[in-house]
Amino acid sequence: TNNRFSGVINVQNIRNPIEAAALLSGEKHSILSSAQATEFCRTKGIPEYNPETEFRLH
Structure with a gap:
């Protein structure tokens, strides 16, 4: 290894x-956060998704 x-x-959504x-393991920078991630x-x-649910909104 x-x-x-x-x-x-x-990372968002x-x-x-x-x-x-x-995928990052093959890149120059191996840690990303927030908007860059x-x-x-x-x-x-x-794939993206919306994590909000009816339960979470109430």
Whole structure:
């Protein structure tokens, strides 16, 4: 193994952030947060979703 660590922090509206972490392991920067993490996910085609539910809204 190459013993690389990668991760996303505070990513918004992404269903499976672990997919982004896996893709980041091959990138120059292996940790992204907030807007940069969300934009990275969008550019890589990782599915988005709205986490709000009726229960959460009330």
